[in-house]
Structures are given as structure tokens and as C-alpha cells.
Amino acid sequence: MTVVPLADAGPTCGGKAHGLAVLMRAGLPVPDGFVVVDPADDPAEIAAHLGRLRGPAVAVRSSGLAEDSAAASFAGQLETVLGARSPAEVLTAIRRCAASAGSDRVRGYRSRLGLDDEDAVSVIVQELVAADRAGVLFTRDPRTGADAVVINASWGLGESVVSGAVAPDEAVVTAPADTVRVVVGAKQTRLDLTADGLARTPVPPTDRTRPCLTPDEVHRLVALGRRCAELAGRPQDVEWAIDGDRIWLLQSRPITTLGGPVGRALASPLVTGAPGGSGRATGPARLVRSVDDFARVQPGDVLVCRTTDPAWTPLFRLAAAVVTESGGVLSHAAIVAREFGLPAVVGADQAMAKLTDGTPITVDGFAGTITEGSH
CATH class of the missing domain: 3.30.1490.20 (ATP-grasp fold, A domain)
Known part of the structure; x- marks a missing residue:
């Protein structure tokens, strides 16, 4: 060894x-x-x-x-x-x-x-950092390629963010003025390191509706992310964690895909969520609730699910597009969808209830919308 x-x-x-x-x-x-x-x-x-x-x-x-x-x-x-x-x-x-x-x-x-x-x-x-807050940071916006730092953040360990288990907060810091736009996610649960191991617990309602990062922490993360990109010589995908007042860097790797300019959004969407990028595609909605439904997915279907885990990757090879009820644009599912060239919409609340299995839908990964029929 x-x-x-x-x-x-x-x-x-x-x-x-x-x-x-x-x-x-x-x-x-x-x-x-x-x-x-x-x-x-x-x-x-x-x-x-x-x-x-x-x-x-x-x-x-x-x-x-x-x-x-x-x-x-x-x-x-x-x-x-x-x-x-x-x-x-x-x-x-x-x-x-x-x-x-x-x-x-x-x-x-x-x-x-x-x-x-x-x-x-x-x-x-x-x-292992016993994180109070954690998440992912991209030094360029993967949806558009814009010169903006995108941060997905939630309470507890970062596994909740990368796995798509929660709808995270999103902060977008746009150069050159470093203007900050924050969208607060639901952050329903958190995963923490305890004396007995890992524990997933509900997030109190008051913490679900407030940003988990302070403005100062956002700017500190941006500075660290840009330093990572400077060292690597290219835009970076950075995982991070905060324990108390200290920020730790857990990963820095190249961003593998960057989108282009956003096209015109389609009208009257059935469901909206966070745009995952990679364009637009049409296919029959295939609602997948568990591995028991895997055999129902056919080439060209639009995979619709609450969330995904790595075991679902083979379905991405069949799907025309991906829609998840939970997760953010920097989750593993969204990253893999972009690498596979699949339009993706994540954090599409109530998608499983609002979409009908087998009905043709169009997924716009740039606008974050799902509309009925083909366009």
C-alpha cells in the first residue's frame, strides 16, 4: 500500500x-x-x-x-x-x-x-468538516457561461446540495461590479455529523425561509473561488463547507460544460424550476418514483422524478431531458445532465403531481420551464 x-x-x-x-x-x-x-x-x-x-x-x-x-x-x-x-x-x-x-x-x-x-x-x-453550512460554487454560470459566480448553499453537510436532496439557496455574484442576487431555497432537511454518526433531520421553518449565508460569507466564498480558478487557469467547480466562522475548500475541479445565450422562453409553462442548461427537448413525460419504475423508461422519454442519485445515471443515457422536484443547478444530477447534453430543470416543485405520465412535454433547460406538447 x-x-x-x-x-x-x-x-x-x-x-x-x-x-x-x-x-x-x-x-x-x-x-x-x-x-x-x-x-x-x-x-x-x-x-x-x-x-x-x-x-x-x-x-x-x-x-x-x-x-x-x-x-x-x-x-x-x-x-x-x-x-x-x-x-x-x-x-x-x-x-x-x-x-x-x-x-x-x-x-x-x-x-x-x-x-x-x-x-x-x-x-x-x-x-470531515462538521459543517454548519456547505455547498457548491461555480466560478462561471454553467447555464449561460456568464462571468458570474454561482453558489448553491444549504444547512449542514454539503451532501444535501450535491445529491439534490434539498432545494438550496442560490447566490449569483455578477462581475465586474459583483452585484449579488439571492434566491432562497426551501432547504427542507439537513445532514449533520453527530456523536452517533450522520443524521438527517428537518430544518426548522424559520431557517428554511432565510438565507443560510451572510453577505460577508458570500463575498468570502467568491474570493476563494476566484483564487481557485486563478491557480487552475480555468473556471472551477468548488465544493466548500463552513464550520463556525471558517470556510474550508473540499474540492476544486474544472467546470466541464458551459452554456450559451438564453433563447426566448416558451409561454404558459405547466411547471417551472431552476434552469439546468443544455437547451430544449420534447418527449413523453415518464414519472419515475423508484428503481421499480426504471424498466418503464424508454429512449426519448423525459425523466421526471423527485430527485436522483448515482444509481439513476443509466436512465440519463436514455432520456431526452431531466426534470427533478428537488436539487439545484450545481447538483451532481444537473452537472451530469449538462455533460450528457440533456436539457434539465431542477427544483421543479410539484412536477410529479402536475405532469401526467406519457403526456408529451417540452423541457427548456435555459428558461427552467416545462410546457405541454412540442415546440
Whole structure:
């Protein structure tokens, strides 16, 4: 087993690890960790490296050579394990992350993007930030390509944002004047690190209706995001977390797709949501409530669901467009939809109730609308 301190990770440690190492060497706030380059069963070595980290729990994440690259984000495709504590738990998590590189969904993702198979990946073990607020930041607007920083944020750990489990707050900071526009999302639940592990709980009503970031925190995040982009030399997709008053950077990778100018919006939408980008498409609405409905999805259908997880990626290879009731424009589902060239509307409240299975609909991923019929 070869183990490399995260700050020393080079390109051979995979895209995610190398990206974080660049930030660490530049003095940016990144939780400490290490990279297991060739995972093997060595509990004693894992225990020794864990002993050098702070905090009660770690995040275990994959770092493949093609992952987090300019061509492919692999957003949510490989396994991530949050909250592992003991050496045995961490070793199990490392095996799980490494094995996920050979999963059917990862092979399907690679096939869709024309990438060769890669079964061996490095694995990052990193201090888990017990976040009060967390989310994702893009240093360019992925929907339009505009020179604007887009932030999706919610309470607790960032898993709620990237998985699309909640409708997050969205802050858009537009250059050159850095004008700020904030849309408050519902933020229905939160995921937190507790003494007993991870716990998902309802967000109190008063916290659902107020922004989870202060104006100062928005501007601090923008500054950090722009510094990440400066170091990388290209627009970046940054995951971040706030613990108390401190902002931590958890990821910095290239933005893989940027949209273009927004066209004319269609009139009289049945449902509206957040525009996910990638144009406009028409097809029969296919309401999918669980994996039991997967077999009903046919090529050219519009996938309509409450939210998605990585296991649903094979459906993206069939769908003409994607509509989710929850999630934001920077969620993993939205990122993968843009990479696949699929129009997407996320955070489309009541879409499952308002749309009828089998009815032709048009999804406008630029405007964030779903209209009846073809256009």
C-alpha cells in the first residue's frame, strides 16, 4: 500500500487529490488528509495515518486519473463515504470507493463520454468538516457561461446540495461590479455529523425561509473561488463547507460544460424550476418514483422524478431531458445532465403531481420551464 500526504499529491494520485494539493500548497484552507494510491489491506498503516488527522471522523472519496478533469467530472459516479471513524471502517470505505470504479454506472458514464475504462483509482481519506453550512460554487454560470459566480448553499453537510436532496439557496455574484442576487431555497432537511454518526433531520421553518449565508460569507466564498480558478487557469467547480466562522475548500475541479445565450422562453409553462442548461427537448413525460419504475423508461422519454442519485445515471443515457422536484443547478444530477447534453430543470416543485405520465412535454433547460406538447 502506497500512502501519500494530501499536500504532496501529484497528477498520478488522480484529479481530485491533485487539485486539492494545489490549493494546499498555495495556502488555501483545505482539510488535511492522505491519499491511498494502491488500496490494499493494511489496517496498521491506515491506523498510523489516521492518527495524524484531527477530528472524530473522515471523508473517504475516490480520485481517478480521469476524474475531476476538464473532460469529465464523474460527479457522484464513484462512491463517497462520510463519517468513517475507526481504522476498520476507513479500510472498508477505501475498498468500497476503489471497487466503485468498476461499477456498471461508471462504465456507462465513461461510455457515454467516450472514455476508456479505468478500474484502478486512488482514494482520499480526509478530515470531515462538521459543517454548519456547505455547498457548491461555480466560478462561471454553467447555464449561460456568464462571468458570474454561482453558489448553491444549504444547512449542514454539503451532501444535501450535491445529491439534490434539498432545494438550496442560490447566490449569483455578477462581475465586474459583483452585484449579488439571492434566491432562497426551501432547504427542507439537513445532514449533520453527530456523536452517533450522520443524521438527517428537518430544518426548522424559520431557517428554511432565510438565507443560510451572510453577505460577508458570500463575498468570502467568491474570493476563494476566484483564487481557485486563478491557480487552475480555468473556471472551477468548488465544493466548500463552513464550520463556525471558517470556510474550508473540499474540492476544486474544472467546470466541464458551459452554456450559451438564453433563447426566448416558451409561454404558459405547466411547471417551472431552476434552469439546468443544455437547451430544449420534447418527449413523453415518464414519472419515475423508484428503481421499480426504471424498466418503464424508454429512449426519448423525459425523466421526471423527485430527485436522483448515482444509481439513476443509466436512465440519463436514455432520456431526452431531466426534470427533478428537488436539487439545484450545481447538483451532481444537473452537472451530469449538462455533460450528457440533456436539457434539465431542477427544483421543479410539484412536477410529479402536475405532469401526467406519457403526456408529451417540452423541457427548456435555459428558461427552467416545462410546457405541454412540442415546440
